[in-house]
Amino acid sequence: MTKITAHDLAKKQKEISVAEFFERNKHILGFGNATRALITSIKEGVDNALDSCEEVNVLPDIYVEVKNHEDGECKIIIEDNGPGIVKKQIPHIFGRLLYGSRFHAIRQSRGQQGIGISAVVLYGQLTTGKHAKVISKVEEDRPAVILELVIDTNRNRAEVLNRNTVHWDKPSGTRIEISIIADYKRGKRFVYDYLQSTSIVNPHAQITYKDAEGTVHFFERTTETLPRKAVEIKPHPYGVELGTLIKMAKHTKARKLSSFLKTEFSSMGDRTTKTACEKAGLDRNINPKEMSREDFLALHKAFKKVKIMAPSNDCLSPIGETLIRRSLKHETEEISPEFIITASRPSSVYSGNPFQIEVGLVYGGNLPKDRSVKIMRFANRVPLLYQQGGCIITSAISSIDWRRYGMDQPSGKGIPTGPAIFLTHISSTQIPFTSESKEAIADIPEIENEIKLAFRECARKVQKHIHKKVRRKKTREKFDLITKILPEIAKKSAHMLDKPVPSLDAVITKIMDVVWIEDVITYEKVDRVIQTTLIEPVEEKQQGVITKSKIMVVNYKRTPQKFNLYALIPEDAVIGAVEPKPSKITSNYIKWGLGTIQPANKIDVNFELAGLGQGDFDENDLYIENINPTYVIGADKWEGD
Amino acid sequence: MVKKDYTNVLNKIDMIASKIYDDFQKTEIPYLNLPTRSKSNIKFDDKFNVWKYGKKTIERSAxxxxxxxxxxxTMYMTDFIKEMIRINKSSTLREMYYISEGWDMAKFHTQQESNMLAEDLEVITNCMREDFKLRPEEDGSRVIGNLTIEEMTRNKTKKKIHCQDDVGDSGYTIPYNVEPEKITFKSADADYIIAIETGGMFDRLVENGFDTSHRAILVHLKGQPARSTRRFIKRLNTEKNIPVLVFTDCDPWSYRIFASVAYGAIKTAHISEYLATPESQYLGVTPSDIENYDLPTDTLTKEDINALKSELTDPRFQDSFWRGEIKLQLKMGKKSEQQALAKYGLDYVTDTYLPEKLAEMGMSKK
Known part of the structure; x- marks a missing residue:
């Protein structure tokens, strides 16, 4: 047997191209089987399309088409109205893995690694041997570019096979056509689900989907407002890895450690910088380029010991409760749910990465009562369709005792049973996925805790809602009684005896014995200019919807009553006319000090809200102060700001 | 026969309206009290030997x-009754239910509800629904026997009817109103009245000539008997002094038919003294008969068993005869029908069973 030397081995040692690596490991990218491949391909295409539109502040208008050929081949087409891609960049974006603009930026975006769309091209090429086709138009009065490409897996470079110009009606945009081997029959339900879910968390997008049978599905846009643009932020000391820290120091323009820390990191002020250096035992004035590995290690350790403020949440772009509600309402119209309730947590941080949790709960209607609730998971506005069981969202929901909130849950653990849909959206600069296929979120205690808090808040709101409904129904009956039936009884008895109709006021107050508060909400479409936002820049729209609330306060007690009334208002609403004059207005509520109301008398309170869509605000949240809350129906005790 | 005076009825009806009106005047929440109409609130009335409502009341409050x-x-219905009395019309309970469609918020959802309220009004006012010009729609049941009735017809002429000679095989039909202003018993010559649950058995006895051969007045009950049927039997029993025998199937529901004839029904306990015939006796078919005559049977259903158990707690079934028979039946787990006697031939009931039972009860006059 000949001895094998290091030299012999060296002959075999060579670079493995990234493309080659993924060719062998396509399951990690979500191409594990023919069903998954279909969804992943569409998902990557749609993610890119949405991202590119938002980057240039265009409301996305996305077209998705799937054509199903025999022998398991599908052609997927995804088209957007984004800015298009300049000719030179097309081969890089579609034909090179790990190439993209978002990898280095610390802010919320859908794609991050730059693997996505080129992996689809690669998968199509590997399974069908067909080329990908890309059409792109960047300027309105220029023709579009059309090219066909394949990936050279050895070099991780695209090979352009055909390049041409073509006329395209769109002002600008990108269209890709890729043939892949996929299981359309099994996957088609998931494609629809994925696009519907995408539409829920992207209410500003319009998605048209033509399935292989030729049916066109239309997912409407429910808001004209683009999501808040996520600002790019610098790394936070809590989240930086040692290697990255060393690399950053090597490339910094700062000459002193203190200025390095202050300029290259977020949340580092004079005081935190000084404390961090002291804890690390380092001179603030040393040149970061001259620091030793031990120095970096000490600094890295010191970061953890210093209390550093959370990074600003400008880098996040949550959907917002109003829009989640509106989206869910729109998409669940057929189910006609009993109610939709949302909750939103303030932003929080894990390992220096800001994140924020929003949840929504759809309850009742035609949803099945005897099955597990439907869980919808979203990360940075992207639906997560697979690996529900291995996701922190699922385990957070499962660890809440839902029995306390009136749902079925054997042994108080696991996914509860009931007619409900649970939606969770996490926004973060860095979503901690369990794997590259980005289907489940890893087990991070901070995130789990926030999800639990959000759902508990939601569940409490549900309880309150139900309680209120029951109480209102009971008193509504009494109201019917005193307004309709009692006068009839009196009239009829008087008529039979040929006597005058007796006065009812005293009997009515005896039966009711409450202060009754009731609200009616109406919507009015207006053509005049209305202010729709409070924050600068003030946005004004030529037309919109005014939400008008009328609150009737009737004193059915036997004594005069005088108290304060509070009406909660959504944060994204602008207050218009208010009548009578309020004693206080904040961004969250309006307060009135109501005048004395005599028995059997009433006061009407009116206010208008702008900046909301029709139906966004359909129930007032009313509170009272300076009166025994048990006297009042229709409002709860004010617990303070 | 005199024209009925409704002054008393009108006064009583107005008292309801006055009560409500006065409550409003006194700034009280209007209410009416009436006896609880359930099994738990019936008491034996020693004066009339029937079961009547006890002291428990419920409050109907606004x-x-x-x-x-x-x-x-209640206001609408009493007003409607006043109007009918004023214009001298009457209506069926069903007609009133349809009329209530026009009562706006006061309309009934089912006829059951309006029937119940009509009964409530009887209870509150101590009047009978005939006083309210209300009548049921079911046609009366049939009578055959040596009995002459004088009926005031709709043409205001009196007509004498002999319930054998002047009627066909289906007999004389009992009108809904059997009060003296409508019918009187001119003559009756019979040893007993046999009240029969099913039409099949009634016709069997008629076909076999049991009314003549055994000097019996046969009355068809048609299941749970209508008020007029019970009132007819009661009047015939008291005015002509003829004993009453009840002949039904052998199951818990038939025992309730007997109870309503003999003791008064729970639903109409307020007028038991008008409707019930305390002297009535149960002839059969008894659970003991099933054994003694070896009758064909069916198995008791779950509902049957529950009904039997409920009868064991019903104050009307507390004598030793009923407790014994009900317990026996529960033990056997069987029930039977009157017509099961046909097992031994069509004449068996008239030739053997009834004569034997009558003799056993000391009714036989040979």
């Missing part, structure tokens, strides 16, 4: 939505 609706309906 405090609750349901109570207020009931009061409003």
């Amino acid at each position: 405090k609750s939505l349901d109570g207020a609706y009931m009061l409003l309906r």
Whole structure:
């Protein structure tokens, strides 16, 4: 047997191209089987399309088409109205893995690694041997570019096979056509689900989907407002890895450690910088380029010991409760749910990465009562369709005792049973996925805790809602009684005896014995200019919807009553006319000090809200102060700001 | 026969309206009290030997939505009754239910509800529904026997009818109103009245000529008997002094038919003294008969068993005869029908069973 030397081995040692690596490991990218491949391909295409539109502040208008050929081949087409891609960049974006603009930026975006769309091209090429086709138009009065490409897996470079110009009606945009081997029959339900879910968390997008049978599905846009643009932020000391820290120091323009820390990191002020250096035992004035590995290690350790403020949440772009509600309402119209309730947590941080949790709960209607609730998971506005069981969202929901909130849950653990849909959206600069296929979120205690808090808040709101409904129904009956039936009884008895109709006021107050508060909400479409936002820049729209609330306060007690009334208002609403004059207005509520109301008398309170869509605000949240809350129906005790 | 005087009825009806009106005047929440109409609230009345409502009452108050609706309906119904008395018309309970469609918020959802309220009004006013010009729609049941009735016809002429010679094989039909202003018993020559549950058995006895051969007046009960049937039997029993025998199937529901004839029904306990015939005796078929005559049977259903158990707690079934028979039946787990006697031939019931039973009861006059 000949001895094998290091030299012999060296002959075999060579670079493995990234493309080659993924060719062998396509399951990690979500191409594990023919069903998954279909969804992943569409998902990557749609993610890119949405991202590119938002980057240039265009409301996305996305077209998705799937054509199903025999022998398991599908052609997927995804088209957007984004800015298009300049000719030179097309081969890089579609034909090179790990190439993209978002990898280095610390802010919320859908794609991050730059693997996505080129992996689809690669998968199509590997399974069908067909080329990908890309059409792109960047300027309105220029023709579009059309090219066909394949990936050279050895070099991780695209090979352009055909390049041409073509006329395209769109002002600008990108269209890709890729043939892949996929299981359309099994996957088609998931494609629809994925696009519907995408539409829920992207209410500003319009998605048209033509399935292989030729049916066109239309997912409407429910808001004209683009999501808040996520600002790019610098790394936070809590989240930086040692290697990255060393690399950053090597490339910094700062000459002193203190200025390095202050300029290259977020949340580092004079005081935190000084404390961090002291804890690390380092001179603030040393040149970061001259620091030793031990120095970096000490600094890295010191970061953890210093209390550093959370990074600003400008880098996040949550959907917002109003829009989640509106989206869910729109998409669940057929189910006609009993109610939709949302909750939103303030932003929080894990390992220096800001994140924020929003949840929504759809309850009742035609949803099945005897099955597990439907869980919808979203990360940075992207639906997560697979690996529900291995996701922190699922385990957070499962660890809440839902029995306390009136749902079925054997042994108080696991996914509860009931007619409900649970939606969770996490926004973060860095979503901690369990794997590259980005289907489940890893087990991070901070995130789990926030999800639990959000759902508990939601569940409490549900309880309150139900309680209120029951109480209102009971008193509504009494109201019917005193307004309709009692006068009839009196009239009829008087008529039979040929006597005058007796006065009812005293009997009515005896039966009711409450202060009754009731609200009616109406919507009015207006053509005049209305202010729709409070924050600068003030946005004004030529037309919109005014939400008008009328609150009737009737004193059915036997004594005069005088108290304060509070009406909660959504944060994204602008207050218009208010009548009578309020004693206080904040961004969250309006307060009135109501005048004395005599028995059997009433006061009407009116206010208008702008900046909301029709139906966004359909129930007032009313509170009272300076009166025994048990006297009042229709409002709860004010617990303070 | 005199024209009925409705002054008393009108006064009583107005008292309801006055009660409500006065409550309003006194700034009280209007309410009406009436006896609880259930098994738990019937007491034996020693004076009349029948079961009547006890002292438990329920309050219908305008405090609750349901109570207020009931009061409003009460107002409408009493007003409607006043109007009928004024214009000298009457209506069926069903007609009144349809008329209530026009009562706006006071309308009934089912006829059951309006029938119940009509009974409530009887209870509150101590009047009978005939006083309210209300009548049931079911046709009366049939009578055959040596009995002459004088009926005031719709043409205001009196007509004598002999319930064998002047009628066909289906007999004389009992009208809904059997009060003296409508019918009187001119003559009766019979040893007993046999009240029969099923039409099949009634016709069998008629075909076999049991009314003549055994000097019996046969009355068809048609299941749970209508008020007029019970009132007819009661009057015939008291005015002509003829004993009453009840002949039914052998199951818990038939025992309730007997109870309503003999003791008074729970639903109409307020007028038991008008309707019930305390001297009535149960002839059969008894659970003991099933054994003694070896009759064909069916197995008791779950509902049958529950009904039997409920009868064991019903104050009307507390004598030793009923307790014994009901317990026996529960033990056997069987029930049987009157017509099961046909097992031994069509004449068996008239030739053997009835004569034997009558002899056993000391009724036989040979």
